[in-house]
Amino acid sequence: MTDRHQLDDSASGAYSLDALEGAERDAFERRLRDSEDLRAEVAGFTDTAALLAGATTPVAPPARLKASLFARLDSTPQIPAATPATDIHAVVTSVEPEPAAQAAPVVPTAIGSGQHLVRSRRVRPLRRRLVSSILAVAAAVALFAGGIVAGDFITGGTQSSTQAEQLASLIGSDDVTRSTVALPDGTTASLLASADLELSAVVLSDSPQLASGETYQAWFVREDGAHSAAVMDPKSDEKYMLLDHYQADDRVALTVEPVGGSKQPTTDPIVFESA
Amino acid sequence: MLVIVTEREEGGSAADAIASKEDLLAMVAAGDKAAFSELYDQIAPRVFGLVRRLLIDEAQSEEVTQEIFLEIWQTAAKYAPSKGSAMTWIFTMSHRRAVDRIRSSQSGRDRDLKIGMRDYEREFDQVAENVEISIENERVKAAMQQLTELQRQAISLAYYEGYSHSEVAGILQIPIGTVKTRLRDGMIRLRDAMGVTA
Numbered sequence: 001m002t003d004r005h006q007l008d009d010s011a012s013g014a015y016s017l018d019a020l021e022g023a024e025r026d027a028f029e030r031r032l033r034d035s036e037d038l039r040a041e042v043a044g045f046t047d048t049a050a051l052l053a054g055a056t057t058p059v060a061p062p063a064r065l066k067a068s069l070f071a072r073l074d075s076t077p078q079i080p081a082a083t084p085a086t087d088i089h090a091v092v093t094s095v096e097p098e099p100a101a102q103a104a105p106v107v108p109t110a111i112g113s114g115q116h117l118v119r120s121r122r123v124r125p126l127r128r129r130l131v132s133s134i135l136a137v138a139a140a141v142a143l144f145a146g147g148i149v150a151g152d153f154i155t156g157g158t159q160s161s162t163q164a165e166q167l168a169s170l171i172g173s174d175d176v177t178r179s180t181v182a183l184p185d186g187t188t189a190s191l192l193a194s195a196d197l198e199l200s201a202v203v204l205s206d207s208p209q210l211a212s213g214e215t216y217q218a219w220f221v222r223e224d225g226a227h228s229a230a231v232m233d234p235k236s237d238e239k240y241m242l243l244d245h246y247q248a249d250d251r252v253a254l255t256v257e258p259v260g261g262s263k264q265p266t267t268d269p270i271v272f273e274s275a
Numbered sequence: 276m277l278v279i280v281t282e283r284e285e286g287g288s289a290a291d292a293i294a295s296k297e298d299l300l301a302m303v304a305a306g307d308k309a310a311f312s313e314l315y316d317q318i319a320p321r322v323f324g325l326v327r328r329l330l331i332d333e334a335q336s337e338e339v340t341q342e343i344f345l346e347i348w349q350t351a352a353k354y355a356p357s358k359g360s361a362m363t364w365i366f367t368m369s370h371r372r373a374v375d376r377i378r379s380s381q382s383g384r385d386r387d388l389k390i391g392m393r394d395y396e397r398e399f400d401q402v403a404e405n406v407e408i409s410i411e412n413e414r415v416k417a418a419m420q421q422l423t424e425l426q427r428q429a430i431s432l433a434y435y436e437g438y439s440h441s442e443v444a445g446i447l448q449i450p451i452g453t454v455k456t457r458l459r460d461g462m463i464r465l466r467d468a469m470g471v472t473a
Binding site for chain 2: 010011012013014016018020021024043044046047049050051052053054055056057058059060061062065066068069072073076077078079080100156177179245268273
């Protein structure tokens with residue numbers, strides 16, 4: 001026990017230099033959450049590492065980089081900057097009248113995308129928190145999927161709020177990774193994954209444009225083969241699937257399958273680059 | 276809290292007119308594209324320089340640099356001045372993203388091919404040769420000289436080459452536990468030598 005404890009803490013240097021990988025990085029981050037001393041040490045090391053970064057030779061990037069970056073800004077939604085509470089209230093109260101705010105409930109750790117959202121939830125009764133959670137999901141999903149219109153998620157989504165909250169918690173998790181692939185139907189799919197939460201999600205940029213009777217199925221590709229992780233229901237408007245039981249080393253792949261899914265992949269898999 | 280002095284000496288009078296990166300980030304968080312443009316102009320060479328040093332490959336470095344700036348645009352609201360300077364936040368994110376790219380299998384293989392048998396020692400010296408370009412290089416160079424040879428090697432391999440601690444252990448032929456200790460002891464020395472107080 002003591003040895004392991006020592007080892008974990010001694011990884012602070014490696015962690016600050018981004019030299020820890022996968023499960024070990026996750027384990028260290030969990031440890032970091034529990035130890036104020038360790039956080040202070042890592043904060044100092046992070047500042048130190050930034051000085052090392054500052055000592056590298058500056059290189060001007062080509063001008064086209066800025067041009068193409070700015071061309072993407074309009075389709076790249078931002079985390080709202082300190083959203084004024086009144087704005088959210090206006091949205092929420094137009095959905096349903098609320099009783100006066102009650103005593104602050106214990107804040108679950110489910111939503112973490114943007115501190116202002118977490119803060120604002122503290123004083124809201126459950127229903128209101130739920131709606132702002134979904135708003136947070138919408139904003140965050142739009143953010144990660146790069147182009148999904150937020151409104152779709154509020155009005156068009158048929159997935160339960162539990163799933164929405166899970167997605168929100170995934171997006172808000174500290175260790176979330178993201179990778180994107182192009183799908184044959186012209187849409188793109190983003191994989192969000194958190195080993196801490198053992199949860200991942202595939203978010204599509206648009207409704208699948210597949211032939212009738214076809215849908216997307218997600219797989220965990222492990223050493224012993226492909227395991228079905230989720231199947232999209234083409235009858236719903238949903239654009240994401242949650243993949244439970246995600247493990248740090250899992251590769252995730254998509255295949256086109258008959259509606260309802262297959263036991264094993266039957267078409268060429270589209271594999272997400274591992275994080 | 277550390278405030279990194281990142282600006283080179285480029286004419287003091289103009290400097291007054293330059294908004295701080297912290298202020299610019301706050302404006303970017305509110306969707307201000309002009310502020311984002313100014314921030315980009317101020318820091319893009321720093322970010323690109325770091326990323327290219329790690330990734331070597333020009334095209335991938337451009338890609339990752341663009342991803343980093345998109346992330347800055349998206350998440351500027353998450354930057355908390357109380358936790359450190361804007362440059363620390365940006366460099367930390369940049370290094371992490373570049374290393375993420377290295378660790379993704381295909382890119383890693385490409386990079387290994389490019390690096391070949393490159394001499395990491397000489398690479399560091401190259402940084403040291405550019406010492407006149409900015410003040411913090413002097414600080415870093417002086418601080419690096421406070422390290423033992425082995426601490427310096429381990430930190431350079433991890434930070435400037437993007438190797439994981441297990442890869443560093445393989446390259447230096449020492450146990451992983453020793454690498455960890457060396458990285459931590461080295462970072463403590465660097466931190467103290469550069470007067471960083473968290």
